[in-house]
Amino acid sequence: MSRVTPASIPDTQVMDRRNLDWYVDKAVQVLVFVGGVSAILFIIGIFVFITKEGFGFLTTTFDAQEFFTSPRWRPTSEHNPTYGALALIVGTASVTGLAMLVAVPFSLGAAIYIGEFATGKTREALKVLVELLAAIPSVVWGFIGLSMMNPLIIKLFNVPVGLNVLNAGVILGLMAAPIMTTIAEDSLKAVPDGYREAAEALGATRWQVIFKVVLPAAKNGLVAAVLLGVGRGFGETMAVLMASGHSINLPTSIFDSVRALTATIAAELGETAVGSDHYRALFTLGIFLFLITFLINLTADLVVRGIRKK
Amino acid sequence: MVEADRSSAAETDEVVSTAPVKVDVRNLTISYSGKTALRDVTLDIRQNEIFGIIGPANSGKTSFLRALNRMDLFIPGMKVDGSIVLDGREVRKWRNVYALRRRIGVVFPLPVGLPMSVYDNVALAPRLAGIKKRARLDPIVERCLQRAALWDEVKDRLDSLGSLLSGGQQQRLTIARALSQEPDLLLLDEFSIAVDPVTTMRIEEVLKELKQELTIVLVTNLVQQARRLADRTAFFLTGELVEVAATSALFSGEVNDERTRAYVEGRFG
Numbered sequence: 001m002s003r004v005t006p007a008s009i010p011d012t013q014v015m016d017r018r019n020l021d022w023y024v025d026k027a028v029q030v031l032v033f034v035g036g037v038s039a040i041l042f043i044i045g046i047f048v049f050i051t052k053e054g055f056g057f058l059t060t061t062f063d064a065q066e067f068f069t070s071p072r073w074r075p076t077s078e079h080n081p082t083y084g085a086l087a088l089i090v091g092t093a094s095v096t097g098l099a100m101l102v103a104v105p106f107s108l109g110a111a112i113y114i115g116e117f118a119t120g121k122t123r124e125a126l127k128v129l130v131e132l133l134a135a136i137p138s139v140v141w142g143f144i145g146l147s148m149m150n151p152l153i154i155k156l157f158n159v160p161v162g163l164n165v166l167n168a169g170v171i172l173g174l175m176a177a178p179i180m181t182t183i184a185e186d187s188l189k190a191v192p193d194g195y196r197e198a199a200e201a202l203g204a205t206r207w208q209v210i211f212k213v214v215l216p217a218a219k220n221g222l223v224a225a226v227l228l229g230v231g232r233g234f235g236e237t238m239a240v241l242m243a244s245g246h247s248i249n250l251p252t253s254i255f256d257s258v259r260a261l262t263a264t265i266a267a268e269l270g271e272t273a274v275g276s277d278h279y280r281a282l283f284t285l286g287i288f289l290f291l292i293t294f295l296i297n298l299t300a301d302l303v304v305r306g307i308r309k310k
Numbered sequence: 311m312v313e314a315d316r317s318s319a320a321e322t323d324e325v326v327s328t329a330p331v332k333v334d335v336r337n338l339t340i341s342y343s344g345k346t347a348l349r350d351v352t353l354d355i356r357q358n359e360i361f362g363i364i365g366p367a368n369s370g371k372t373s374f375l376r377a378l379n380r381m382d383l384f385i386p387g388m389k390v391d392g393s394i395v396l397d398g399r400e401v402r403k404w405r406n407v408y409a410l411r412r413r414i415g416v417v418f419p420l421p422v423g424l425p426m427s428v429y430d431n432v433a434l435a436p437r438l439a440g441i442k443k444r445a446r447l448d449p450i451v452e453r454c455l456q457r458a459a460l461w462d463e464v465k466d467r468l469d470s471l472g473s474l475l476s477g478g479q480q481q482r483l484t485i486a487r488a489l490s491q492e493p494d495l496l497l498l499d500e501f502s503i504a505v506d507p508v509t510t511m512r513i514e515e516v517l518k519e520l521k522q523e524l525t526i527v528l529v530t531n532l533v534q535q536a537r538r539l540a541d542r543t544a545f546f547l548t549g550e551l552v553e554v555a556a557t558s559a560l561f562s563g564e565v566n567d568e569r570t571r572a573y574v575e576g577r578f579g
């Protein structure tokens with residue numbers, strides 16, 4: 001009886017059979033892998049496409065010095081077309097810069113209020129509201145810029161045109177603020193309550209808790225929120241096209257009309273002959289935009305990664 | 311050996327019973343959204359004693375500490391009734407609760423190293439109080455870390471992140487932080503939950519020293535820890551104060567309630 005009989009040894013061979021769970025697990029792994037790879041392939045495909053279209057221009061007519069330093073974007077000139085993108089770059093940058101001046105205080109303020117002060121129903125209501133704002137299509141924002149902001153700016157500041165850097169910047173700022181608020185609020189929520197409790201126990205006031213403990217702890221998420229807002233500003237087309245005045249200009253004040261990179265592509269691409277210099281120059285603008293937004297998103301991503309490491 | 315312990319404990323009893331009252335708690339009742347967590351507790355805590363609070367989970371120990379430093383303000387639904395008089399002044403009459411909290415150090419069950427450097431962790435409270443100069447902060451930081459028995463381990467890495475220290479070190483960092491505001495009342499809530507036995511012993515030694523300078527309320531779920539440290543001990547059970555007495559009496563069987571005897575002897579439930 002005390003002898004160990006062979007039957008009492010568990011039959012590991014039988015246990016180790018591949019059952020349904022095992023197959024399902026493998027199938028899901030394969031599906032997810034295919035999904036991930038195809039997403040990457042699409043992105044590479046898009047990049048290859050715009051590069052290919054712009055390539056001929058880049059290697060022949062393209063003059064880097066003119067592109068980056070000349071404000072003269074005259075692709076349709078009959079005798080001497082010039083492809084200076086400086087005014088467009090400055091246009092996009094000035095609108096985005098102003099937009100961030102508007103959006104950063106708005107969205108951080110809203111995130112702090114929703115995350116740290118609002119409770120219960122108010123908080124839920126505000127979060128829904130912010131998400132609703134984020135869902136407003138950009139053409140609607142453009143419409144607001146065109147039909148409401150335009151006369152308002154003319155009247156308030158007594159300027160001839162209300163479609164300018166100010167208009168587009170404010171519109172773009174309001175447009176980017178909701179998504180920035182959401183991300184900033186998420187990063188505030190990720191700060192453990194224990195930190196707040198510990199600071200409160202030290203006699204910190206609510207503002208001290210927020211400024212000395214919560215914001216520093218959420219720093220990376222907040223930076224990521226701002227960078228994503230910047231990325232959004234650079235990439236936005238419709239609202240900027242409608243609100244900026246769309247005229248080629250090196251702005252000297254916020255009341256000057258400007259033209260954005262994106263808006264230029266959107267407005268001109270339909271009127272060019274496929275394969276012409278103009279067509280390819282527009283694709284070069286696209287490559288440039290792609291690289292900038294890629295860099296911004298990459299930075300945001302690296303910053304967010306920084307959070308997780310901690 | 312046991313005899314010696316008993317007699318020294320008896321001596322402290324006498325010292326404590328003549329010491330002035332630090333916190334006078336009368337008919338304290340605490341509820342959360344109408345659900346009572348602590349019912350009609352009356353007791354006093356004397357100056358320079360270690361006042362132990364023992365009791366199983368859910369007995370209301372943490373709630374008691376929260377009421378002392380007015381953490382109820384930030385907990386929606388938490389309601390405190392009765393009176394808590396600290397140094398002759400009702401804590402709920404303080405208009406500036408921040409000033410009140412600065413006099414009370416708190417150590418939570420799980421170590422909370424704030425995500426800033428070791429130095430900044432300890433310097434936070436003095437900075438909040440307006441001390442900005444490095445020359446004044448340095449000695450405070452060093453002294454608090456010394457008192458928390460952590461200085462030797464971190465003096466070369468004061469700039470590294472506080473949240474990267476080991477659990478036991480972070481708990482001592484928390485104690486150093488609590489001391490940095492020069493409190494005269496120190497509340498500890500099950501501080502040894504996430505700390506190894508050796509570190510626990512070191513912290514216990516620290517507490518015995520600190521007792522000379524301040525009053526300590528020690529909530530613990532380790533009955534033996536209360537026995538080792540507390541001058542007097544209160545036994546809480548499901549929101550009720552079963553009894554409060556000199557620790558030596560409780561552990562030598564001089565109890566008024568059989569439930570206390572059962573709990574301290576470890577045969578409960």
Ligand SMILES: Nc1ncnc2c1ncn2[C@@H]1O[C@H](COP(=O)(O)OP(=O)(O)OP(=O)(O)O)[C@@H](O)[C@H]1O
Nearest residue numbers: 342347365366367368369370371372373374385531
């Ligand atoms: N923030 C809160 N909101 C609602 N109810 C709470 C809250 N904190 C505690 N309670 C309730 O109050 C009662 C007492 O809890 P308390 O945390 O004071 O017990 P405790 O003695 O500290 O227990 P433990 O030993 O597990 O820490 C429990 O029934 C608990 O559910």
Ligand SMILES: [Mg+2]
Nearest residue numbers: 371372373499
């Ligand atoms: Mg507790």
